[in-house]
Structure formats: structure tokens, C-alpha cells
Amino acid sequence: MCIETHIPLLESILGEWKSAIGSQYEPYRNHVYRVLNFCFIFHNCQEDDREKLIIAGCFHDLGIWPDDTVDYLPPSIELAQTYLKNQGKESWSTEISLMIDLHHKFTRVRNCEYPLVEVFRKGDWVDVSQGWRSFGLPRIYIKEVLKTFPNLGFHQNLLRLTKEEFKHNPLNPLPMMKW
Numbered sequence: 001m002c003i004e005t006h007i008p009l010l011e012s013i014l015g016e017w018k019s020a021i022g023s024q025y026e027p028y029r030n031h032v033y034r035v036l037n038f039c040f041i042f043h044n045c046q047e048d049d050r051e052k053l054i055i056a057g058c059f060h061d062l063g064i065w066p067d068d069t070v071d072y073l074p075p076s077i078e079l080a081q082t083y084l085k086n087q088g089k090e091s092w093s094t095e096i097s098l099m100i101d102l103h104h105k106f107t108r109v110r111n112c113e114y115p116l117v118e119v120f121r122k123g124d125w126v127d128v129s130q131g132w133r134s135f136g137l138p139r140i141y142i143k144e145v146l147k148t149f150p151n152l153g154f155h156q157n158l159l160r161l162t163k164e165e166f167k168h169n170p171l172n173p174l175p176m177m178k179w
Helices: 008-015 018-042 047-059 073-087 090-101 116-128 139-148 154-168
Strands: none
Touching (some): 008 047, 018 047, 018 116, 047 073, 047 116, 090 116
């Protein structure tokens, strides 16, 4: 199991957002690398699948920064759709939108038409839970990925945003979570 430490498409997409993301750029970049490395183990990718996972990875939480919000799924999807349109890949919009929209779903995504949605959900959960939810990935591999791409405060920033959201929406402090 090889850990991928340089993914040119990821670097290109996220590089466009470096100034908007600011001090959270490296933490978010590392999060995306961790998620993708887990996804690539869960799914033996053809080139299109790999590209879809990379695009979803780059955009899945990106909506956090424009509005400094934890309710980031709709803006993240919008950013991804704009990117896909600009790249002439609008036919991928539904699948990548589902990957982004359902990546915090607690339960399995049962969708035979778009299996990458479940692959991406599992990859993100492995990272968010820091390996507590492993979905069968070897713990040693998870530890190596976490060590290669340190957290650098990414999850602490999400907790900060959640606390802020709780002040404004105490009945729905985690709008990105789904059952």
C-alpha cells in the first residue's frame, strides 16, 4: 500500500484557493490527501474514477471558507459544479455533488449507480475519526497516512466553526451531518 504524496490535479485545484483558505490551506490540503489515500485503497480506480475522487476531495469542504461557516455543503457543491462546467465535465456533476453532499452520512450509501459516493464517504470518515472508523483498512496504513499528512489543526477549526454555529442554530449545530 503506497501512500501518494503528490497529486498534480489536487495541487492545481487547491492552489487556486490558497489565498481564500489562508492559514487553513496546509491543514485542508493534508486532509484531502489523507481522504484520497484512503479512497484509493478502498477502490481500484480507473483514470476517470481517480479524477472524480480528486475533484470531490478538493471541493468537499471548500465551502467553509467563503462564508466561514459549518453549513458548507451547498456552497461546496456549487463550487464543484462551477469547476466541472469550466472543465467540460458537467456529466460528472450529479455523482460529484452526491459525493460531497453525503460524505458525512453516518450510514452506508446504497447507490449502485454511483459507487464512488460510498468510497468517498468511507475515506472521509476514516480521516475524521482518525482511524476509529477504519472500514477494514489496516491500522498500520492509517497511522502511516496520518503521520505523512499531519492534521495541523484542521479538525480543531471545524470544532470552532461548530461552536459558532451552535450559537446561531442550537437546534441544528451540525447541518452537514446526515443519517
